[in-house]
Every structure is written in C-alpha cells, then in structure tokens.
Amino acid sequence: MSTQASAKPDPNRNTVLVMLLVVYIFNFVDRQILSILAAPIQEDLQLDDGEMGLLGGFAFALLYSTVAVPLAALADRTSRSWVIAISLAAWSGFTALCGLAQNFWHIFLARLGVGIGEAGGVAPSYALIGDYFPSEQRARALSFYSLGIPLGSGLGVMLGGYIASTVDWRVAFFTVGLLGVAIVPIFKLLVRDKQKPKVSADNPSTVAPMPALKETAGVLARKKSFWFLSFGAAMSSMLGYGIAFWLPSLLIRSFGFDLVQASQFFGAILLLGGVVGVLAGGVLADRLGGRDRAFYAWVPGVAFFLGAPLFAAGITSAEWQIAFVLFLLPQALAYIWLGPVLSAIQHLVVPAARSTASALFLLINNLIGLGGGIYALGAVSDFLTPTYGDEALRYSMLYSLVLYGGAALLMALAGPALRKDWVAE
Structure with missing residues (x-):
C-alpha cells in the first residue's frame, strides 16, 4: 500500500x-455565456459566423493554451492557490469588460484577456486535487471538480439567456464578471497549498526539488500514452466545444426557438447529461483502472464510439422533443473522458510536476480542440450557407462527427501504452 493511500485524509x-x-463553475460560466449570447451579439455588432467562431474559439484559446504552461510552472514552484486566485480575478474582470465592446476588435481583445486569466486556473487546480487525494480516489475527485464544466456551462447558458432577453447582453457579461471577482477573497481564505513533499526521512527539512519545465516536457514527450491521450482528447474537444458553442444557434435557426427557449433546452442538456457523464467517468475509471490501467483510456474511447451516431440522430431530428433525448445521451457520453484522462495525465509524472504536466496536456487539448473546433464549425457553416441556407449549421455539425471516430481510435491505442508509462506513488 502506498504511503499516500495509507495516510490519514486531510480534513480540509x-x-x-x-x-x-x-x-x-465560474470559469465555464464566463466561457459558455458567449454561446447563448451569440445571436444578440452578432446582431448588435454585425458579426458573421466566422468572426463569432474566432471569438468563441481562437481569441480565447490562443493565450489560454500557451500562457497556461508558464503559469503552471510558476504554480508548481510558488503557490498553486495564489495563482488560481489571481487568475480568477483577472478573467472575471475581462469578462465584465466584454460588456463594453462596441465592435469586433473590442470584444476580441477582451476575450484574449479572459483567456489569459483562465490560463492560470485549471492546471494548478488539477495539481491541488492530486496533492489532496490519493491515487485510488483521484479520478472520482477530478470528476467531481470537472462538474464545473456542465454546471458552469448550463448556468452560463440559462443565466445569459435570461438576462439578455429581459435586460441586455452587455448586462449578462457585467453580472457574471463581477460575481467572479467577489468570490476571490473567499477562495483564498479557504484554500491552502499542501506542504511540499520531503526528499527523505534522513533530510526532513529539505523539500523535494521541482523539475524544470524542460525536464517535465521531455519526460512526457517520451511517453506514447501522453500523445495518444492528448490528441484523442483534442479531437473530441473540437467536436465537443464546437457543438456546445453552436447548438444554441442551431436551435434558434433550425428549430425555431427564441433565446430563452434555446437557453432552457441546452442548459437542461448540459446539466442533466453532463453531470451524469462526468461522475460516471470517474467511477468507472477508478473501478476498472484498478484492474488494468488501460481502462483509463478505453472507457473514454468506448464513450466516443457510442456518442457519434447518437449526436447524428439528434442533429438530424425534426422534432425538438425527440432531439432533447437524442442530445441528452451523447452529451453524457461526451463528458465521460474527463475524470479518466485527467487522472491518467497526473500519473505520467512525479507529484511535483503535476501542474506543468496538466498544462502541457491542456496546451494540446485546448489549442486544437477549443481553438479549432468552434472556429471550424462556424467557418464550415459559412461555406455551406449558399447550398443549405439556414440549415448550413446543422450540416456543419453533422460532418464534424468524424472527429469522434478519430478520438476513439487514439484512446484505444493509449490503453496499452498507459500500462508501461504509469508512475506509481
């Protein structure tokens, strides 16, 4: 039994x-609110689908993905909780500034700021969870943390749709941004870093040396499982982020919903399907992964394989009642990967390098998935508009489902590699 597993759990x-x-949750409220506000923003600022795709994807992901790596290395060497707190204040402030935008470039620059701020939030959080929870509980703990994605996305969609329909889309940005700033002192009061691990019992006063960024990157680069997991997750994220951003617009254009109806429909799918999927992924990974590490990759691979045809059925459905059920099931499957894959990434390096390893994974996942997916679906929709008119977005989503096939294949390959690359604690 590992030392960590046998140690008394930290009461905090x-x-x-x-x-x-x-x-x-605030991270994804700030991120997802743009999708439900896309229609009024496009109308007010005269933006096409390609420009909106840049705001939702590339403008955010460019600095979110790249700045995350040095910020994670800083968190590993200084204080993970302080980096998260300062980042929360930064991205919330820039979210509020989005409400002041008067043209494309104003909101583009504000979204860049949101991306810079959120860059310092996720990877250090993964590492803190790795510090507080033992290996055999880590996938479930990371899954619980990952509930922030469906909860934040669902609340962002519902809150944004309500505020935009009753007041103004700008007020929606002001509201969620200022709320995020308000919780910063509460977070810092309650969250502390774990004590740095000791080198050995013979030298208890010396903390373990922190691997350099170059050293951690070199370790991961030599592990096939890291590449399979990263690019498999990135391919799934291209589709996941793309559908999450554009589905409200599809509901308005192809199903005749108004803004509030679209926010309620999509918010319910995110909350119900997302919560079930995230929790199921963590439980399955911890149970099956204890028998064979390969299941940390195989569980997500099966979910992607099953999710593609269900998404296709929902996208092509003509009745919103049927579409709700058909979207609900693959939405749950789309979130299953989070706990297993994030836990596996934590076990590819020594504990001191967890933030950095997570950031390098997120660099690939978000730069390709978030940066490319939203823009690609919007650009393909623009390209198909002369042929399909208002239904172009529906066909753009449908053609993009091939990405789940690629993600499933990469996860299948990652399984055997994980058996070799796993770092025990």
Whole structure:
C-alpha cells in the first residue's frame, strides 16, 4: 500500500475540492455565456459566423493554451492557490469588460484577456486535487471538480439567456464578471497549498526539488500514452466545444426557438447529461483502472464510439422533443473522458510536476480542440450557407462527427501504452 493511500485524509480536502469546483463553475460560466449570447451579439455588432467562431474559439484559446504552461510552472514552484486566485480575478474582470465592446476588435481583445486569466486556473487546480487525494480516489475527485464544466456551462447558458432577453447582453457579461471577482477573497481564505513533499526521512527539512519545465516536457514527450491521450482528447474537444458553442444557434435557426427557449433546452442538456457523464467517468475509471490501467483510456474511447451516431440522430431530428433525448445521451457520453484522462495525465509524472504536466496536456487539448473546433464549425457553416441556407449549421455539425471516430481510435491505442508509462506513488 502506498504511503499516500495509507495516510490519514486531510480534513480540509473536501472544502478545498468544493471551492475549486466553485471557481471552475465560474470559469465555464464566463466561457459558455458567449454561446447563448451569440445571436444578440452578432446582431448588435454585425458579426458573421466566422468572426463569432474566432471569438468563441481562437481569441480565447490562443493565450489560454500557451500562457497556461508558464503559469503552471510558476504554480508548481510558488503557490498553486495564489495563482488560481489571481487568475480568477483577472478573467472575471475581462469578462465584465466584454460588456463594453462596441465592435469586433473590442470584444476580441477582451476575450484574449479572459483567456489569459483562465490560463492560470485549471492546471494548478488539477495539481491541488492530486496533492489532496490519493491515487485510488483521484479520478472520482477530478470528476467531481470537472462538474464545473456542465454546471458552469448550463448556468452560463440559462443565466445569459435570461438576462439578455429581459435586460441586455452587455448586462449578462457585467453580472457574471463581477460575481467572479467577489468570490476571490473567499477562495483564498479557504484554500491552502499542501506542504511540499520531503526528499527523505534522513533530510526532513529539505523539500523535494521541482523539475524544470524542460525536464517535465521531455519526460512526457517520451511517453506514447501522453500523445495518444492528448490528441484523442483534442479531437473530441473540437467536436465537443464546437457543438456546445453552436447548438444554441442551431436551435434558434433550425428549430425555431427564441433565446430563452434555446437557453432552457441546452442548459437542461448540459446539466442533466453532463453531470451524469462526468461522475460516471470517474467511477468507472477508478473501478476498472484498478484492474488494468488501460481502462483509463478505453472507457473514454468506448464513450466516443457510442456518442457519434447518437449526436447524428439528434442533429438530424425534426422534432425538438425527440432531439432533447437524442442530445441528452451523447452529451453524457461526451463528458465521460474527463475524470479518466485527467487522472491518467497526473500519473505520467512525479507529484511535483503535476501542474506543468496538466498544462502541457491542456496546451494540446485546448489549442486544437477549443481553438479549432468552434472556429471550424462556424467557418464550415459559412461555406455551406449558399447550398443549405439556414440549415448550413446543422450540416456543419453533422460532418464534424468524424472527429469522434478519430478520438476513439487514439484512446484505444493509449490503453496499452498507459500500462508501461504509469508512475506509481
């Protein structure tokens, strides 16, 4: 039995996990609110689908993905909780500034700021969870943290749609941004870093040396499982982020919904399907992964394989009632990968390098998935508009489902590699 597994659990770990979840909810409220506000923003600022895709994807992902690596290295060497707190204040402030935009470039620059701020939030949070929870509980803990994605996305969609329909889309940005700033001092009061690990019992006063960024990158580069997991997750994220951003617009254009109806429909799918999928992924990974490490990749691979045809059925459905059920099932499957893959990434390096390893994974996942997916679906929709008119977005989503096939294949390959690359604690 590992030392960590046998050690008495930290009494504050659940408080830390809940506060990290709250911050992650704000992360995705700020991120996802743009999707439900796309229609009024496009009308007010005269933006096409390609420009909107840049705002939702590339403008955010460019600095979010790249700045995350040095910020994660800084968190590993200084204080993970302080980096998260400062990042929360930064991205919330820039979210509020989005409400002041008067043209494309104003909101583009504000979204860049949101991306810079959120760059310092996720990877250090993964590492803190790795510090507080033992290996055999880590996938479930990371899954609980990852509930911030469906909860934040669902709340962002519902809150944004309500505020935009009753007041103005700008007020929606002001509201969520200022709320995020308000919780910064509460977070810092309740969340503390774990003590740095000791080198050995013979030298208890010396903390373990922190691997350099170059050293951690070199370790990961030599592990096939890292590449399979990263690019498999990136391919799934291209589709996941793309559908999450553009589905409200599809509901308005192809199903005749108004803004509030679209926000309620999509928010319910995110909350119901997302929560079930995230939790199921963590439980399955911890149970099956204890028998064979390969299941940390195989569980997501099966989910992607099953999710593609279900998404296709929902996209091509003509009745919104049927579409709701058909979207609900693949939405759950789309979130299953989070706990297993994030836990596996934590086990590819020594504990001191967890933030950096997570950031390098997120660099690939978000630069390709978030940066490319939203823009690609919007650009393909523009390209198909002369042929399909208002239905172009529906066909853009449909053609993009091939990405799940590629993701499933890469996860299948990652399984055997994980058996060799896993770092025990």
